[in-house]
Amino acid sequence: MANLFRVSSSLVVAVLVALTVQILYFSPIDPVLLDIKPASSTNDNQLQNIIKLGEGLLKNPEDVCVDKEGTLYAVSRDGWIKKLLSNGNWENWKYIDSLTLLGVAPAKEGGLIVCDTSKGLFKVTEDDGFSVLVSQVNGSQLRFADDVIEASDGNIYFSIASTKFDLQDWYLDMLEARPHGQLLKYNPTSNETVVVLDNLAFANGVALSKEEDYLVVCESQKYRCLRHWLKGSNKGTTDIFIENLPGAPDNINLAPDGSFWIALIQLTSEGMEFVHNYKIIKHLVASFPSLINHVNGAKKKATVVNVEAEGKIIRMFGDSDGKVINFVTSALEFEDHLYLGSLNSDFVGKLPLHGTIV
Structure with missing residues (x-):
């Protein structure tokens, strides 16, 4: 019996070793450890008081923006850019054959600038439709363009979340925890694109300060924002x-008073x-994608923070x-009002700010 136990134990060990080797060999990531202890988030549920704009008409609207005419737009994951009309109805404004639209921002001379993670950076106008601004950087196809902002001098700043993983594998980048992100600048006059910041930890939202003396870029992996x-x-x-x-920063937008919403x-x-x-656990999760749904907590709650120009949180709302x-x-x-985009909704949220508790 003792010999049988030793044989069984050896077999179990051999199987475990074989499985470990297989997981390591086939794992799509080369991870490093990530020891981030975010601040406590709010138990405030003021986001449960939102008004649902266009419920059932939008598919996972990642981002929203307002153009210089005061019209609200949302990018929908079905390829449509939706436009909110004055009567409260959504219009299918412009369509691009893509399921990978992310960040959107108003263009200074009219129209919008849109990030497409598979095709690059686009300018979209009422008359001309889509035109490509940037599709390659240093001879390579632009990938995973995430968020964008245009400065008053015409320069366009945009983030690349990852130069290794595509949108559908964004959580693999989080598991790997290596800095594959970038902040780029496109000069439309010279038609040149340069890297402003490299080795960012999942570069996400981008915003200019009110005086445009600095730019803020979000690093989701590190639960922080950098100022350039x-x-x-x-x-x-x-x-x-x-x-x-108190969470990984996604998109960031300048508020009218010079603070930022994140x-x-x-x-x-x-x-x-x-x-x-x-x-080894990171390798295991990455090797069996069904496990990612158990680890990823993005659909568990909602949090937005208002951060003053000096980098201090002054308001926090949540669900x-x-x-x-x-x-x-x-x-x-x-x-x-606060307008909210979400990758797990069929509407844009609208929260009245007047009367909300700070």
């Missing part, structure tokens, strides 16, 4: 704008944080159990 100075004595330098956020997502389900502390809205990816303030 465009003017003044610090021009060309980069520092931390805010860190230890949408935060929960990268890891509660109780699953240990996954990021062990490489602590994702009852009404979750996976909020953008928050835009316009005419005393």
Whole structure:
């Protein structure tokens, strides 16, 4: 019996070793450990009071923006850019044969600038439709363009979330936790695109300060935002704008008063944080995609924060159990309301800011 036990134990060990080798060999990631302890998020449920704009008419609207005429737009994951009419109805404004539209921003001379993760950066106007601004960088196809903003001088800044993984594998980038992101600048006059910042930890939202003296870019993996100075004595330098956020920052938008609204997502389900502390577990999750749904916590709740120009949180709203809205990816303030995009909804959320509790 003892010999049989030893044989059985040896067989179990051999099988485990074989499985481990197989997982490591076929794993799509080369991970490093990630020990991020985000600040506590809010139990506030004010986002449960949102008005649902166009419920059932939009498919996972990642981002929203308002053009210079004051019209609201949303990019929908079915390839449509939706336009909110004055009568409250949504119009199918422009269509691109793509399921990978992400960030959108108003263009200074009219129209919109849109990020398509598989095709590049587009300009969209009423008369001309879609025109390509950037499709390649340094001879390589532009991939995973995430968010964009145009400065008053015409330069366009946009983020590349990952130079290794595509949109459908975005969570693999989170598991790998290596800095594959970039911040780029496109000069329409010279038609040149340059890398402003490299080695970013999943570069996401991009926003300019009110005076356009600095630019903020979100690093989702590190629960922080960086500030890159465009003017003044610090021009060309980069520092931390805010860190230890109560969630991973997604898109960021300038508010009328010079502060910023940042949408935060929960990268890891509660109780699953240990996954990021062990490489073998990361390999295991990455090798069996069905496990990602158990680890990924983005659909569990919603949180948005208002951060003043000095990098301090002054307001925080949430839906602590994702009852009404979750996976909020953008928050835009316009005419005393907050408009919310989400990758797990069929509407755009609208929250009145007047009278909300700070």
